[in-house]
Amino acid sequence: MSDQSISDLASAPARPRRIPVGRLAVYAIALAIGLCLAFAPFLFPDVRAQEVAARICVFIVLVASYDLLIGYTGIVSFAHTMFFGLGAYGTSMALKSWGPGWDAIIIGGGAGVVAAFVLAVLIGMLSLRVKAIFFAMVTLAAASVMMVLANQLSDFTGGEDGFTYQVPRLFSPAFKLLTDADGKTLRFFDVAINGKIAAYYFVFVGSFLLFLFMMRIVASPMGTVLQAIRENELRAEAIGYRVVGYRTAIFCISAVIAALAGVLRAVWLKYVGPEVVLSFAIMIDILLMVVIGGMGTLIGAVIGVVLMSLAQFYLKDLMEVAAEATAGVPLLPELLNPDRWLLWLGVLFILLVYFFPAGIAGTLMKKGNH
Structure with missing residues (x-):
């Protein structure tokens, strides 16, 4: 190769790095979901949709x-709802005992987070x-013990029935967040800007920052080390990383993050x-959502949670x-009977696993790289 050719190559502009199509599609889906959640109170104003x-x-x-x-480190745990419940119970017990103040949320939620950290x-x-x-x-076993304690210590936890409590006035539907000159609650897209909106955005912003x-x-x-441990624990140990x-x-x-999610849920x-916060059914839902979205992608959690939640509700x-x-079609109305929704949810899950073996986000990202 001549000196001129080498000079031309050196002076040539670097080609921009192309994002694989599959990865771009996953990011686009997650962005669309994020925007829908950001404006959910105005796009879906009914109470059920906001819940x-x-x-x-x-x-x-x-x-x-x-x-x-499970996705990044290869750790299989069934205690995640236990930590979630500690954050929720810590917050709710403080709000019930001390009244609807921010001090109860901070101290009670903080106590739940500390308890989750110590147990972890x-x-x-x-x-x-x-x-x-x-x-x-x-x-x-630890999660089962926590479930039993929540049921048995009814003086503190409300037992199987649980308990209700008040939250700060800022989050009350009667609180006027924005008012006009006449003192009436302002409305945006025919939605009242009240304490319910404040409560939703407290949850949304908190969740967004944690994510x-x-x-x-x-x-x-650290993320790279975790993936190395997942792929080959012995090799990671041999390189010099303290795996344990x-x-x-x-x-x-x-x-700690699960406990903070529990605080948001309680508020x-x-x-x-x-x-609501400790049952094994929630743990199963978490597992299904991870598998549907794609283990080891993190962003797959957004897709998995949305699909599973929409199906459940x-x-x-x-x-x-x-x-x-389809009332006039033989057999079909019976198959589509709403009481059989769990059957169809199972079929939907099987189809998703078959066509997206690495989860939706994981499969799309892999296909986009080829």
């Missing part, structure tokens, strides 16, 4: 924090040295009970409409 939107925000944090464990340290230090199946069993924090973790050198230390650290971080719901209604529309 679904707030639940989606909280569960995105909860599922993404679990993905840090104890479980991590004692159990993360053993094989994965034994660690999973330890976390399952950004987790994105920062996986983009940091990293596994314990991410287990504690994940527990929004104004009710707490074992079935609206599939039954959709089937009812479909059954009425």
Whole structure:
């Protein structure tokens, strides 16, 4: 090659790095979901839709924090709802005892987060040295004990029925967040700008900041080490990384984030009970959402939570409409009976796993790289 050719190559502008189409599609879907959630009170003003939107925000944090464990580090834990419940119970018990003040949220929620951190340290230090199946069993036992305690200590937790409480006046629907010259509540797109809007954006902004924090973790050198541990624990240990230390650290971080998600859920719901924050059914939902979205992607949590939540809340209604529309067709209305919605949810899950074996986000990203 001549000196002139080498000079031409050196002076040629660098080609811009192209983002794979699959990855771009995943980012576009997540961005669209994020915008819908950001404007949910105005796009979907009915009470049920706002409850679904707030639940989606909280569960995105909860599922993404679990993905840090199972997707990025290869840790299988069944105690995630325990940490979620500690944050929720800490906040709600303080609000019930001290009244609807910010001090109750900060101190009660903080106590729940600290309790989650301490338990995570104890479980991590004692159990993360053993094989994965034994660690999973330890976390399952811990979660079961917490569920029993919540049911038995009814003087503090309300037992199986749980309890309701008041939240700060800022989050009350009667609170006028913005008013006009006459003192009336301002309306935007025919939606009153009141305390309910403030409560939703408290949950949305809190969830968004926690998700950004987790994105920062996986983009940091720590995220690379976690993936190395997942792929080959022995090689990571041989290179010089303290595997148990990293596994314990991410287990504690994940527990704290789950507890903070519990605080957000308690403030929004104004009710707490074992079935709402501690049940094993929630743990199963978290697992399904991670698998549907794509393990080890973090952003897949956004897609998995939205799909699963919409199916849980609206599939039954959709089937009812479909059954009425096909009333004259033999057998079909019976198959589309709303009481069979769990059957169709199972079929939908099987199809998603078949066509997206690495989850929706994981499969799209892999296809886009080829």
